[in-house]
Amino acid sequence: MKNPILISLSMVIFSFSLSMLLGNPVYAQTTPSDKNEYLYPANKEKVFDETVDEFYQALRDLKYPVHQRYKQKLKQELDTAIFKEISDSSVNIKKKLLFKEVEGLNYITIDGNILRTYPDIDINYHQTVSPDRQVYFFYSFKDTEKEFRGRYAIYDVETKKMVAGGGTYMPKLNLTRNTYDKEGNN
Template identity: 80%
Template sequence: MKNPFLISFYTLIFSFSLSMLLGNPVYSQTTPSDKIEYLYPANKEKVFDETVDEFYQALRDIKYPVHQELYQRYQQKPKQLQRHLDTVLFKEMPDASINIREKLLFNEIEGLNYIISDGNILRPYPEIDINYHQTVSPDRQVYFFYSFKDTEKEFRGRYAIYDVETKEMVAGGGTYMPKSFRGNS
């Protein structure tokens, strides 16, 4: 036979635990900060003499230590794990329809989308949401590189955003989209 004391003790523990779970929630108060801490803070007032074309050439020549380190890490990876070097260290597509090189503020990038159609829907590319990149101040100077080829059969594109001050890549990527236009029979 079970001990009535143990049964009442377990019932008390269970009811106390349940009351703690279902009790009033506790909220902590924090003081709202007027200043957002960015990994890459605003620098729109600073003057950087390097042009976007000079930076692009320095990138291709792997002139800066940050790019040399990136290239060394790339070379050390096994071939099957290596991404395309032209994406890691941006390179314009040789047969591109359009190549864009701009030095601008990070918040100005959203306006540089190109609208493509796969035959069914229209899509912007690159679709860069600056709110997604919360480590970069909207008032941060960046280099924006964008290269794409748009034909009747396909769309290929790649882009990269580099910080003007640190020379680090902030964002980048590439896409391939075959087009499936429906012909009239």
């Protein structure tokens, strides 16, 4: 004969499990905000007299207190922590603009039949920076038949802090094309 206590316990556990499975989900609600809260709020109306070239030189000289921590770093580490142009680059761009304008400054390179954009910056990803925030945009790249090298950095005009940046190296595929002689033979 089966134990009635085990059967009752099994039924309770089964009922509880079934009720958990079929129960109504609970969702947390937040009150919608009319304004987005940004770590770096809009400042497009403020006037900053410093030019992009002046900022770039001050950055290289570690003039600002926010960059002083890099003084003790080795040169190689400094070049990755603070933006530096690629020495034999094809293009160097230095601009002061609004953060939302950065998305339009992508360069398209081709690797075989694949088009690649760099830097592929999605401003919606950087939700701490207001689209109407003034930034310095630095971009340096070298594009050859064999490789693409690129670096970019975005610094906040007001705080002088880097808000985004990166670098890439992409070797390109060597696609050999069939060559034909004058009669069309390989």
